[in-house]
Amino acid sequence: MVLTRFFIVACVAVCATGCGWQGSRVVSRRLDSFFFGLTGTTLFSTLPTVTVKEIHLDKGLLLGQNIQITGQVVDVGEFGTYAVLADDTARMLIVLTDMDASSLRAPALQTDGKYHYWVMGSVDYGKRGLPFLLVRGIYRKSML
Numbered sequence: 001m002v003l004t005r006f007f008i009v010a011c012v013a014v015c016a017t018g019c020g021w022q023g024s025r026v027v028s029r030r031l032d033s034f035f036f037g038l039t040g041t042t043l044f045s046t047l048p049t050v051t052v053k054e055i056h057l058d059k060g061l062l063l064g065q066n067i068q069i070t071g072q073v074v075d076v077g078e079f080g081t082y083a084v085l086a087d088d089t090a091r092m093l094i095v096l097t098d099m100d101a102s103s104l105r106a107p108a109l110q111t112d113g114k115y116h117y118w119v120m121g122s123v124d125y126g127k128r129g130l131p132f133l134l135v136r137g138i139y140r141k142s143m144l
Contacts, residue, residue, distance in 0.1 A: 029136075033099075036120045036137035047120060053089035055123060055131050062123040062131075069133065070118050073109045083109050085119060085133075094119055098134040115140045 028044040035043050047068040055062060055069070071087035081097050098121070120137040
């Protein structure tokens with residue numbers, strides 16, 4: 001049932017994208033977020049995989065760009081609005097409040113080290129100039 005709905009929505013999005021409909025960017029972005037949460041890949045866009053260290057050392061070139069980072073969740077905020085993701089190089093704040101309704105199926109973030117997370121989002125900078133990631137989609141895979 002869910003796959004049937006997804007297939008119909010994907011067909012409509014492909015048709016709308018091919019026809020040049022003005023809302024096609026919004027539809028393809030939401031479908032990418034939804035599909036990323038299910039499979040860890042996107043349908044319409046290609047996301048560069050970047051390390052957390054590369055984001056911290058970036059000089060503003062990644063600002064607003066959609067990227068993908070991977071790692072383990074180290075800490076989750078009390079109300080689930082943010083988390084800290086760590087890879088082999090560094091740690092980064094990921095903000096979960098920007099996730100849209102299509103990503104409500106996002107997995108519960110666990111800090112026990114059993115899961116590896118792929119996170120899709122856009123880079124932004126805070127008040128003190130430190131980067132963080134506005135999350136659009138999360139995919140989790142067991143490390144066992």
